[in-house]
Amino acid sequence: MKIKNICCIGAGYVGGPTMAVIAKQCPNIKVTIVDINEERIAAWNSKNLDNLPIFEPGLAEIIEETRGKNLFFSTEVNKAIDEAEMIFISVNTPTKTYGKGKGMAADLKYIELCARQIAKVAKQDKIVVEKSTLPVRTASAIKSILDNVGNGVNFQILSNPEFLAEGTAIQDLLSPDRVLIGGDTSTKEGEIAIQALIEIYSNWVPKERILTTNVWSSELSKLTANAFLAQRVSSINAMSEICEKTGADIREVSKAIGMDSRIGSKFLNASVGFGGSCFQKDILNLVYIAKSYGLNEVADYWEQVIIMNDYQKNRFSDNIVSTLYNTVSGKKITFLGWAFKKDTNDTRESAAIKVADNLLNEQAKIAVYDPKVVEERIFADLDDLKTRPLEENKSLLTVESDPYLACKNSHAIAILTEWDEFKNYNWEKIYSNMQKPAFIFDGRGILNKKELEDIGFTFYKIGSGK
Ligand SMILES: NC(=O)C1=CN([C@@H]2O[C@H](COP(=O)(O)OP(=O)(O)OC[C@H]3O[C@@H](n4cnc5c(N)ncnc54)[C@H](O)[C@@H]3O)[C@@H](O)[C@H]2O)C=CC1
Numbered sequence: 168m169k170i171k172n173i174c175c176i177g178a179g180y181v182g183g184p185t186m187a188v189i190a191k192q193c194p195n196i197k198v199t200i201v202d203i204n205e206e207r208i209a210a211w212n213s214k215n216l217d218n219l220p221i222f223e224p225g226l227a228e229i230i231e232e233t234r235g236k237n238l239f240f241s242t243e244v245n246k247a248i249d250e251a252e253m254i255f256i257s258v259n260t261p262t263k264t265y266g267k268g269k270g271m272a273a274d275l276k277y278i279e280l281c282a283r284q285i286a287k288v289a290k291q292d293k294i295v296v297e298k299s300t301l302p303v304r305t306a307s308a309i310k311s312i313l314d315n316v317g318n319g320v321n322f323q324i325l326s327n328p329e330f331l332a333e334g335t336a337i338q339d340l341l342s343p344d345r346v347l348i349g350g351d352t353s354t355k356e357g358e359i360a361i362q363a364l365i366e367i368y369s370n371w372v373p374k375e376r377i378l379t380t381n382v383w384s385s386e387l388s389k390l391t392a393n394a395f396l397a398q399r400v401s402s403i404n405a406m407s408e409i410c411e412k413t414g415a416d417i418r419e420v421s422k423a424i425g426m427d428s429r430i431g432s433k434f435l436n437a438s439v440g441f442g443g444s445c446f447q448k449d450i451l452n453l454v455y456i457a458k459s460y461g462l463n464e465v466a467d468y469w470e471q472v473i474i475m476n477d478y479q480k481n482r483f484s485d486n487i488v489s490t491l492y493n494t495v496s497g498k499k500i501t502f503l504g505w506a507f508k509k510d511t512n513d514t515r516e517s518a519a520i521k522v523a524d525n526l527l528n529e530q531a532k533i534a535v536y537d538p539k540v541v542e543e544r545i546f547a548d549l550d551d552l553k554t555r556p557l558e559e560n561k562s563l564l565t566v567e568s569d570p571y572l573a574c575k576n577s578h579a580i581a582i583l584t585e586w587d588e589f590k591n592y593n594w595e596k597i598y599s600n601m602q603k604p605a606f607i608f609d610g611r612g613i614l615n616k617k618e619l620e621d622i623g624f625t626f627y628k629i630g631s632g633k
Pocket residue numbers: 176177178179180181182201202203204207244257258259260277280281298299300301329330331332333444445
């Protein structure tokens with residue numbers, strides 16, 4: 168079966184880049200990305216590519232190449248569903264904020280709405296692909312809705328989780344470690360659907376990197392991959408504190424253990440704590456699933472990854488307060504970075520938010536500079552915590568567009584995101600304009616301790632012993 172027309176529901180961080188890459192690599196397939204968020208669709212359609220809703224290196228170039236040719240952004244959800252042979256569901260699956268499973272389970276209401284809409288609109292057979300990250304066995308719920316609400320058309324459900332990381336999304340999509348497709352191999356229709364999706368990816372992904380499994384393995388592999396990745400960060404962050412107490416250096420430890428091919432060298436950077444929209448949400452979801460099967464030890468094991476991460480963020484802000492003579496009230500502290508990692512404007516669950524909130528509780532004055540995050544986003548992030556009124560946040564925190572201005576008259580600088588540009592600043596100039604003693608708290612371990620100490624800074628680097 169040759170697919171000619173694809174629809175993707177959800178024009179977010181996953182839907183936008185994944186479909187743009189499919190459109191680029193498959194010029195004969197028409198790809199339409201739909202969303203109920205009109206503003207977001209308008210931004211995807213904006214003439215000025217600087218106004219795309221998502222910043223990802225290499226994305227704007229692909230949008231320019233494909234948009235209006237075989238890639239379309241639209242709010243006409245029903246029309247796109249009707250026209251497509253294959254529909255990707257790429258909507259958000261946040262942690263539930265109400266009812267049973269509140270604060271843990273994935274909220275599947277957006278997924279269910281999509282399934283109901285597809286069922287209502289579809290007049291011909293469709294392949295429905297789960298792109299969103301979902302609890303294991305969600306496909307059976309989607310299938311049940313489609314089969315019971317639909318107009319008697321035949322639906323095949325595939326699981327095709329996305330493994331891209333933000334900041335490297337385009338590179339990850341163009342050259343993925345693997346593409347995972349879960350489907351029903353016990354029926355001929357299931358096989359045909361799997362083959363149709365394999366054929367799409369085969370346009371640019373080597374066959375040996377396309378892996379097929381049963382649907383449940385595919386769904387669970389996505390949660391497992393994120394849990395393992397986050398666990399590595401929490402493990403190295405746990406060791407970072409031991410390093411600080413003992414005089415070891417976490418970067419040396421990471422290098423030493425990473426050279427063991429069984430451990431591997433990636434994802435061993437100690438930090439102020441992991442952020443991003445998925446690690447915490449997916450682990451909480453895993454913990455909830457384990458608990459729902461009565462697997463309490465399994466649940467506790469994975470929950471510890473989050474407990475460690477929360478601890479790392481609090482430990483960082485506590486250290487700032489205690490180092491600044493146990494009070495930061497009225498003191499200016501500069502945040503370099505607000506995004507949850509470099510090369511993205513995404514701030515969801517960024518460690519910077521919690522660290523800022525802790526310091527604002529201590530009445531610090533914070534100045535933030537981030538090369539890609541806009542002021543409205545920063546205040547919205549703090550507002551979401553509901554710790555204090557927006558006006559109070561606005562009286563305590565300012566957002567600067569010039570890093571040197573952000574650092575001027577500051578008592579301390581905290582590095583929250585590992586943006587490359589921070590390494591190349593004129594640190595002598597920054598030092599000369601700061602209050603003395605001038606402190607730097609490097610939560611990403613990116614700055615050179617000796618150079619900064621030679622300038623005169625009192626320098627703390629995460630995971631570095633005295
Ligand atoms: N952000 C990431 O790097 C990754 C995310 N994922 C998973 O992909 C899924 C999507 O994540 P993001 O793209 O980050 O979310 P997002 O929040 O950026 O985008 C989701 C979009 O879906 C739209 N939407 C929701 N319900 C809709 C409906 N009924 N009809 C039409 N549009 C609807 C929303 O308006 C929003 O624009 C989640 O399950 C996430 O766990 C997976 C891999 C990477």
